[in-house]
Structures are given as C-alpha cells and as structure tokens.
Amino acid sequence: xxxxxxxxxxxxxxxTALNNVSLEVGSGxxxxxxxxxxxxxTTLLRIIAGLEQADTGSIHxxxxxxxxxxxxxxxxxxxxxxxxxxxxxxxxxxxxxxxRVRHTPNDEVQTRVNELLHLVRLEGLxxxxxxxxxxxxxxxxxxxxALAVKPRLLLxxxxxxxxxxKVRQELRTWLRRLHEEMHVTTVFVTHDQEEAFExxxxxxxxxxxxxxxxxxxxxxxxxxxxxxxxxxxxHVNVFHxxxxxxxxxxxxxxxxxPEYQQTxxxxxxxxxxxxxxxxxxSPQGDTSLSVRVVHVNPAGPVIRVRLLxxxxxxLNVDLSPGQYGELKVRPGEDLYATPKRVRVFLPDDYSx
Amino acid sequence: MHPSGVRTKKSAGGxxxxxxxxxxxxxxxxAYAVIGLLILxxxxxxxxxxxxxxxxxxxKNLWHDPDTRxxxxxxxxxxxxxxxxxxxxxxxxxxTITRFKFPGRTLLVTLLDVPFAISPVVVGxxxxxxxxxxxxLGPSLRQMGIKVxxxxxxxxxxxxxxxxxxxxxxxxxxxESLGSEEEVAAVSLGASPWQxxxxxxxxxxxxxxxxxxxxxxxxxxxxxxxxYVVSGRIAxxxxxMPLRVEKLFQEYNNPGSFAVASLLTLMALVTLAGKYMLExxxxxxxxxxxxxxxx
Amino acid sequence: MAKSPRVLPGFEISLGYTLTVLxxxxxxxxVACLFKAATLTPAEFLGAVWTKRAVATYMLSFGASAVxxxxxxxxxxxxxxxxxxxxxxxxxxxxxxxxxxxxxxTAVAGLVYSALLVKNGWYGQFLVPLGIxxxxxxxxxxxxxxxxxxxxxxxxxxxxxxxxxxxxxxxAAMLGASRWQTMWRVLFPALQPSLMTGFALxxxxxLGEYGSVIFISGNMPFKTEIAPFLIVARLEQFxxxxxxxxxxxxxxxxxxxxxxxxxxxxxSRRYAS
Numbered sequence: 001x002x003x004x005x006x007x008x009x010x011x012x013x014x015x016t017a018l019n020n021v022s023l024e025v026g027s028g029x030x031x032x033x034x035x036x037x038x039x040x041x042t043t044l045l046r047i048i049a050g051l052e053q054a055d056t057g058s059i060h061x062x063x064x065x066x067x068x069x070x071x072x073x074x075x076x077x078x079x080x081x082x083x084x085x086x087x088x089x090x091x092x093x094x095x096x097x098x099x100r101v102r103h104t105p106n107d108e109v110q111t112r113v114n115e116l117l118h119l120v121r122l123e124g125l126x127x128x129x130x131x132x133x134x135x136x137x138x139x140x141x142x143x144x145x146a147l148a149v150k151p152r153l154l155l156x157x158x159x160x161x162x163x164x165x166k167v168r169q170e171l172r173t174w175l176r177r178l179h180e181e182m183h184v185t186t187v188f189v190t191h192d193q194e195e196a197f198e199x200x201x202x203x204x205x206x207x208x209x210x211x212x213x214x215x216x217x218x219x220x221x222x223x224x225x226x227x228x229x230x231x232x233x234x235h236v237n238v239f240h241x242x243x244x245x246x247x248x249x250x251x252x253x254x255x256x257x258p259e260y261q262q263t264x265x266x267x268x269x270x271x272x273x274x275x276x277x278x279x280x281x282s283p284q285g286d287t288s289l290s291v292r293v294v295h296v297n298p299a300g301p302v303i304r305v306r307l308l309x310x311x312x313x314x315l316n317v318d319l320s321p322g323q324y325g326e327l328k329v330r331p332g333e334d335l336y337a338t339p340k341r342v343r344v345f346l347p348d349d350y351s352x
Numbered sequence: 353m354h355p356s357g358v359r360t361k362k363s364a365g366g367x368x369x370x371x372x373x374x375x376x377x378x379x380x381x382x383a384y385a386v387i388g389l390l391i392l393x394x395x396x397x398x399x400x401x402x403x404x405x406x407x408x409x410x411x412k413n414l415w416h417d418p419d420t421r422x423x424x425x426x427x428x429x430x431x432x433x434x435x436x437x438x439x440x441x442x443x444x445x446x447x448t449i450t451r452f453k454f455p456g457r458t459l460l461v462t463l464l465d466v467p468f469a470i471s472p473v474v475v476g477x478x479x480x481x482x483x484x485x486x487x488x489l490g491p492s493l494r495q496m497g498i499k500v501x502x503x504x505x506x507x508x509x510x511x512x513x514x515x516x517x518x519x520x521x522x523x524x525x526x527x528e529s530l531g532s533e534e535e536v537a538a539v540s541l542g543a544s545p546w547q548x549x550x551x552x553x554x555x556x557x558x559x560x561x562x563x564x565x566x567x568x569x570x571x572x573x574x575x576x577x578x579x580y581v582v583s584g585r586i587a588x589x590x591x592x593m594p595l596r597v598e599k600l601f602q603e604y605n606n607p608g609s610f611a612v613a614s615l616l617t618l619m620a621l622v623t624l625a626g627k628y629m630l631e632x633x634x635x636x637x638x639x640x641x642x643x644x645x646x647x
Numbered sequence: 648m649a650k651s652p653r654v655l656p657g658f659e660i661s662l663g664y665t666l667t668v669l670x671x672x673x674x675x676x677x678v679a680c681l682f683k684a685a686t687l688t689p690a691e692f693l694g695a696v697w698t699k700r701a702v703a704t705y706m707l708s709f710g711a712s713a714v715x716x717x718x719x720x721x722x723x724x725x726x727x728x729x730x731x732x733x734x735x736x737x738x739x740x741x742x743x744x745x746x747x748x749x750x751x752x753t754a755v756a757g758l759v760y761s762a763l764l765v766k767n768g769w770y771g772q773f774l775v776p777l778g779i780x781x782x783x784x785x786x787x788x789x790x791x792x793x794x795x796x797x798x799x800x801x802x803x804x805x806x807x808x809x810x811x812x813x814x815x816x817x818x819a820a821m822l823g824a825s826r827w828q829t830m831w832r833v834l835f836p837a838l839q840p841s842l843m844t845g846f847a848l849x850x851x852x853x854l855g856e857y858g859s860v861i862f863i864s865g866n867m868p869f870k871t872e873i874a875p876f877l878i879v880a881r882l883e884q885f886x887x888x889x890x891x892x893x894x895x896x897x898x899x900x901x902x903x904x905x906x907x908x909x910x911x912x913x914x915s916r917r918y919a920s
Contacts, residue, residue, distance in 0.1 A: 070820075072820045072823045084812060085815075085818075086815060086818075086833055086837075087837065097822050097824070097832070098824075101819075101824040101825070102823055148822075149823060379728065379729050380733055383725060383726050383730070383741060384737070384741070390793070391744050394756070394760065394763060395747070397762065398755065401762065440664075441665065444665050448661045448665050451655050452658050454662070466673060466677075468851070468905065469898070469902050470855065470898055470901065471878075471901065472857055472858075473857045473875035473894075474680075474897060475676075477680070477878060477882060477890055477894050478894075479676060480882065481680060486885070513673070513676075532655060535655055545656040545657055548656065570749065574750075574753060574754070576753055576857060576858030580858070595754075597752075597758055601758055601862065609758060613752075613754070613758050616754075616755050620747060620755075624743055624744070625743075627750075628743045
C-alpha cells in the first residue's frame with residue numbers, strides 16, 4: 001500500500017509541529033523519518049495512524065482518503081516507543097488482542113499467534129507476562145501484536161530507542177529481514193541517523209515541522225541538501241570564508257566552487273567531513289592549510305586527530321589505520337591539511 | 353521535551369480516549385451529586401444545626417457548659433501528645449525499616465498495619481484487659497498510684513495505638529524511594545548522627561512528615577471507639593469532644609451536640625485545607641525542579 | 648537498592664525504640680487479649696461467640712460492610728474516573744472533599760446522618776414517605792459505612808488510573824478495539840487489583856466502625872446491633888472474657904481481609920513492571 005501525505009499542517013497551541021508537509025511513500029518501502037526531537041516526525045507518524053488529527057491537509061492510502069477514518073478503522077499496525085504492552089495480559093493474549101476484539105474463531109487465533117511468535121522468535125514464551133521479558137523481547141511482542149491483524153501499513157515510533165546498543169543492533173538487522181519477508185509498507189521514526197541509514201531504503205530528514213530532504217540513504221548522505229542535513233548526518237568541520245568567482249577562500253586556501261560565478265564577493269560557510277581531509281607532511285600547493293596536531297585518539301577502527309590551524313580554528317580529521325601507519329602523527333607536530341571534498345552553503349539558506 | 357509533553361496531554365483526552373459529551377456530562381454530574389449528597393450537605397447541615405439558636409446560643413452551648421469546655425481542652429491535649437509520640441515512633445520505625453536490613457524486617461512492616469485491622473472498640477477492650485481494675489496490670493499500677501483506665505493516660509494510650517501507623521506509613525515509601533545515597537555521602541564526609549538527621553534526612557522528608565502528622569492529628573482528634581471504652585465517659589473528666597457529641601446527643605441536647613460537632617468539623621476542614629495547600633505546594637516545587645533539571 | 652547495613656548510624660537505638668513501642672502498645676495488649684480468651688474453655692468460648700444474638704451481629708457487621716464496600720467500589724470508580732480523566736469546573740474542589748470522611752470524626756458523621764435521615768430531616772422528609780427508613784435501620788448503617796469508607800476506593804484507584812499510559816488505550820484502538828472493548832479488556836483489568844484493594848480496605852474499616860454507627864443504628868439486638876456494639880455491651884456487664892471472645896472473632900475477620908489486601912497487592916505486582 002502506498003501512502004500519500006498532502007499538505008499536512010499541525011499546531012499544538014503556539015507550537016507548529018508540522019508545517020505544510022507533503023510526502024509520498026511507495027508501496028512496500030521501508031521509510032525512516034529522521035530528525036531531532038521536536039522536528040515533527042512523531043506527530044507525522046501519529047497523524048498517519050489516526051492518533052492525531054491534522055489541522056489541514058489529508059492522508060491517502062492507496063489513493064483513498066483516510067483522513068476522516070478513526071484510528072481503529074485505518075488497519076494500521078503501530079508499535080509504540082515504550083511498547084504499550086497490556087501488562088495484565090500474557091504475551092499470547094497481547095498478540096491475540098486484535099483478533100479477539102474482532103471475534104476471530106479461537107483455533108484461528110491459536111494458529112496465527114503461534115505463527116507470529118515463531119516469526120519474532122518468541123516461541124514458548126506465550127504464557128509469560130510483559131514484566132517477565134527483556135526490553136528486546138517486549139519490542140518483538142509489540143511488533144507481533146501489530147502484525148497480527150495483517151495491517152495495511154506498519155508504523156513504528158522510535159522502535160529501538162529504549163534498548164541498549166547491542167540489542168538495538170540485532171533488532172535493526174532483524175527488522176530489515178522481516179520487512180523483506182513481509183513487504184508491508186513500513187514507516188519508522190528515529191533520531192539516530194545510523195539506524196535510519198542501516199534499516200531504511202528511503203530516508204526523510206525533518207526539522208522544525210518541515211521536510212529538509214527525502215531520498216535514498218546514499219543520496220541523502222552524499223548530497224545533503226542543506227547545512228542542517230549535513231550537520232545532522234555525522235560529524236562536520238565548519239569553515240567561514242569568502243566566496244567569489246567560482247572559488248571559496250578559506251583561511252589562506254582556495255577551493256573550487258563552480259556554482260557561484262559572480263565576481264561580487266560574499267560570505268559563505270563550508271562543510272568538510274572529517275574523513276574527507278587528507279594530512280601531509282609537506283604543503284600541497286595553495287590547497288593545503290598549515291595545522292598543528294593537538295590530540296590523537298588512536299583507539300578504534302578510525303583514528304581521530306584534533307588539529308588547530310594557524311588562525312586558531314579547530315579541525316577534526318579521521319584517518320584510516322593505514323593512513324595513520326604511514327603518517328605516524330604525534331601531538332605537537334606541524335602538518336598540512338587538504339580538504340578533498342567541500343560543500344559550500346550560502347548564508348541565506350543557513351539558519352540554525 | 354516541550355512538544356512531546358503537549359502531545360501526551362492532548363492524546364490522554366484526545367482522539368482515541370474521548371467519551372461522547374453527553375456521557376461526560378452525565379458522569380461529572382453524577383460525581384457532583386454523590387459528593388454533594390454524601391459530603392457537602394452533611395457538612396453544611398452541621399453548621400446549620402449548630403447555629404440554630406444563633407450566635408449566642410452557639411457560644412453558650414460551647415463555652416458556658418463546663419463539661420463541654422473540659423472536653424475541648426482534653427481533646428486538644430491528648431491529640432497533640434499522641435501525635436508527638438507517633439511522630440517520634442514513625443521516624444524511628446521508618447529509619448529502621450528503610451535504612452537497614454535485618455531479620456524480621458517484613459514482620460515489622462506487617463505489624464505496623466495491625467492497628468488498621470483492629471476495631472477501635474477492640475483496642476479499647478485490650479487496654480481494659482491490661483490496665484483495668486480487673487486487668488493483668490491494673491491493680492498493681494493502682495497501688496503505685498497510677499490510674500490508666502478511666503483516666504487520661506488510657507485516652508492517650510488508646511489514641512496513640514489507633515493512630516500509630518499514620519506517620520510511619522507516610523514516611524516508609526518516601527524514604528524508600530529517596531534511597532540512602534545522600535545519607536551515606538554525609539556520613540562519609542564526617543557528619544554526626546545529629547547533623548545527619550537535621551541537615552540531610554529531615555529536609556528531604558519534611559513534607560511527607562508534615563503530611564503524615566496532619567493525617568495522624570485528624571484521626572487522633574476524631575477517635576471514638578477506643579476512647580469510648582477506656583474513658584468510662586466521665587463528664588468533665590474523661591470525655592473528649594467526640595464522646596461529648598455522643599453524650600449530648602443521648603441527652604437530647606441537639607444544639608449542644610451539634611455545636612461541639614461543628615467545632616470538630618471545622619478542624620476537619622482546616623485539616624483538608626492544610627493538606628490541599630501542602631499538595632499544591634509540593635506539586636509546584638516538583639514542577640520547578642523538573643524545569644530546572646530539564647533546561 | 649543501596650542498603651548499606653551499619654554504615655548509617657542509629658540502627659540499635661531506632662530498632663530498639665520501635666520494638667519497645669510496638670511491644671508495649673501492640674504486642675502486650677494482643678497477648679492480654681489472647682490470655683483472657685484462654686481462660687475460657689472451648690465450650691465456653693463457643694457459648695460466648697455463637698449465641699443467636701452474637702451471630703446476628705456478625706451477619707449484620709459482615710453484610711453491611713460488604714454492601715457498603717461494594718457501593719464504595721462503584722462510587723469510587725466513578726469519582727476516580729471523573730477526577731482523573733476530565734477537566735471540569737470544580738474538579739480540584741471535589742478532589743479535596745473526597746478526603747473529608749478521613750478527616751471528619753466519625754461521631755460527627757453518625758450525628759449528622761441520623762439527623763438528616765429521620766422523618767423530618769433534610770433527607771428523611773423525602774425518603775420516609777417513600778418507605779425508605781434511613782435512621783435506626785440497617786440501611787442507615789450501610790449509608791454511614793459508605794460515607795466512612797468512601798475515600799479508600801477513590802484513593803487506591805486514582806493513582807493507578809493516573810499511571811495508566813494513554814499509549815495502552817491507543818494501542819488497543821490501533822488494534823481495532825472499540826471504546827467499550829478497550830474499557831473492558833484493557834482498562835478494567837488494569838484497575839481490578841486496586842478496586843479489590845479498595846473494597847477490602849473499605850470492608851475492614853466497616854467491620855470495626857463504631858462511632859458513626861451507634862448514632863444511627865438504634866442498636867436493637869437482632870436487628871441493628873453490630874458486633875463492636877455487642878463487645879461494648881458485654882464489657883459494660885463486666886463479662887470481660889465473653890467480650891474478648893467476640894473481639895477475637897471480629898479481629899479474625901478484619902485480619903483476614905487485611906491479609907487479602909496484602910495477597911492482592913503481591914499478586915498484582917506480578918505484572919507491574
């Protein structure tokens with residue numbers, strides 16, 4: 001089932017949660033709504049579910065307008081952030097609930113629930129109570145419960161937010177696989193960009209009630225549309241400089257920027273990711289910046305180097321173990337840094 | 353945090369959970385009717401009856417009857433004393449139970465609840481069996497010149513027994529949830545037991561303590577069954593205010609009875625107001641701390 | 648939980664003080680009570696507690712407390728629901744008034760209700776012509792017990808209702824449950840332990856209640872005489888042993904309901920996370 005969100009706005013008092021948002025979700029896709037808290041992603045999810053009513057705009061599922069349908073009529077599976085399991089019911093009865101309220105015959109319920117418990121790898125735990133389960137198990141019960149009624153859409157609100165790192169990793173892979181098996185259109189909310197990129201085949205970055213960018217994970221990561229997206233998706237080095245005639249001038253070096261050809265000089269901000277900077281022992285023409293090493297953190301798969309430019313600007317660079325082995329950087333050494341990839345944003349589209 | 357807070361509040365009474373308007377109105381109306389008929393009207397009626405003979409009649413009934421006057425003094429002596437005893441007891445019991453592990457701890461917690469399960473009349477009976485003239489200890493105490501039953505010590509004992517759990521029950525869950533980290537830290541910094549109590553524990557539990565004291569006091573003033581049995585109901589000697597209400601009622605002195613009742617009702621209303629203000633104050637304090645920690 | 652035995656001061660003195668008070672005030676009288684009852688032979692004991700008059704008082708105390716507790720469950724659920732779920736004019740005022748029966752001396756409650764329910768009282772003038780005798784009747788006993796026990800159910804249900812996350816109801820709706828199904832299958836089971844606790848507390852309080860009942864019941868043997876009144880009556884005849892025997896039966900009943908409360912609380916903790 002495809003979802004079409006058309007011009008949806010929502011205000012809570014003086015707070016604008018969603019500002020005229022439109023979005024198409026293709027049938028069978030796995031989409032992540034990514035953004036910081038307060039960006040409106042959860043509100044959007046709840047409006048799709050019918051748990052919240054949009055002030056204006058409409059929601060269409062497979063071309064029929066569902067905006068006026070109540071939550072219980074929308075046939076949407078919803079997984080709550082804190083699972084919202086029914087505490088007084090066993091795991092079995094939690095999963096069976098949706099069928100029970102539809103008066104499904106008991107033997108059918110038995111088969112379906114057992115099937116689902118198998119699917120979420122909780123066979124044999126049907127008689128337990130939610131309080132007797134681990135966080136990851138609860139999460140899977142919530143998922144099985146949402147899937148039990150064969151929903152047209154599956155919506156998940158911060159599905160892994162309350163779990164510890166290891167379980168979270170497992171469940172991500174598992175959700176990805178589950179989606180490949182079931183192919184039900186799925187939307188999930190997260191504030192963790194790594195999670196969004198790893199699980200989703202479509203990522204929507206939201207900020208202050210607006211969609212900043214939508215696209216495939218690779219697309220969004222490689223071509224961030226705004227400084228906010230750039231900033232939100234991983235670490236960045238920020239430089240303030242002057243832009244003129246196709247070149248960006250940053251503290252003594254010049255970087256090509258063909259998009260801006262006017263001769264009139266103006267302020268601009270450049271973003272460089274730490275792994276897109278090379279370090280050298282000797283200057284590399286007018287593209288390298290003289291820097292001094294402040295700190296090296298050689299633990300882990302990436303070696304993080306903190307540097308200070310002659311002008312006093314901080315610069316973070318990530319090196320691979322190979323590069324680190326070649327260079328052998330030590331604190332206090334003077335080096336030359338060459339940004340390999342610079343994204344320039346003009347100040348009028350930058351406002352954090 | 354702000355937007356999600358708004359959302360939860362909205363959804364609690366929002367799209368999914370709403371009853372139709374007519375049902376809400378009906379239920380709220382029913383709640384008003386129940387409280388009105390069961391609580392408000394009776395309270396109003398106490399004052400209507402008490403002032404049936406006007407101000408002067410009221411004052412006469414309350415002040416110009418020496419036995420009534422004595423009952424007021426007696427209640428206002430016995431109740432605070434019982435509260436004092438139970439405050440000390442409550443602090444000691446809560447400290448023991450929440451700060452130490454020892455065999456029999458659960459039994460101790462259970463014992464604390466026993467006064468709730470015993471009819472006040474039975475409480476009175478137990479003290480009569482112990483301290484009465486036919487009782488186990490009564491005659492020997494009497495020889496020493498101590499009179500417990502049919503005298504104020506009996507009233508104090510009975511009242512203390514009935515209100516025994518109030519302060520402790522308020523403090524135990526509170527101190528349990530506070531944990532002992534701050535106190536352990538204070539001890540490690542060299543605080544003496546006295547400093548520990550006054551500087552760390554008491555400031556943390558003060559509102560719970562006040563709350564417990566208020567409830568304990570209300571109950572101590574109103575105690576009837578236990579006091580009824582141990583007092584012997586000697587007018588001008590062992591009659592407390594509630595007992596005086598009953599005696600005047602039996603003597604068909606309705607205005608007198610209601611005058612004393614109105615004073616008791618007034619105390620109850622003051623108790624409620626105090627509790628209400630305390631709750632609001634605590635809620636405000638908590639909201640303020642939450643805001644501080646969030647921003 | 649960071650229990651740190653003996654790091655904190657005052658264990659010996661506070662435990663000692665607590666035990667002393669409990670022994671003097673609680674254990675000693677209880678033992679005296681049992682001692683007194685033990686002076687009776689089993690036949691005498693049975694003769695004291697199983698007279699027709701005594702049995703009538705148990706039936707009345709038990710029945711009136713149970714009926715009052717049941718009414719309190721219904722009223723208490725209504726009040727807790729309205730106070731937690733709706734925002735309306737006077738909500739805080741009603742909420743504060745709920746505690747009045749705890750704060751008001753029971754003698755006052757008995758006095759007022761007996762005056763309200765007599766033939767020419769504010770309530771009685773409407774009820775008595777309808778054949779509803781509130782004063783000096785069993786109905787009157789139930790009414791004052793409802794008043795006295797009212798806060799128990801409200802105050803046990805209220806926090807549970809407040810703590811129920813809206814999410815559970817939303818989850819039920821998302822799974823297709825109607826409002827009514829959500830009520831019965833999700834909300835009611837979650838409230839049930841607290842309703843039963845409230846019932847048991849209200850019941851236990853009703854069993855022992857004395858002050859308010861003696862005003863309104865008229866205390867007629869076999870008709871409106873409650874068990875605590877019979878104890879007092881026996882005591883006034885200096886029949887201490889018989890009074891004690893009846894007291895032990897009464898205590899047994901209320902301890903049983905207290906034990907029930909504890910058991911219910913422990914059971915409901917099974918699914919409290």
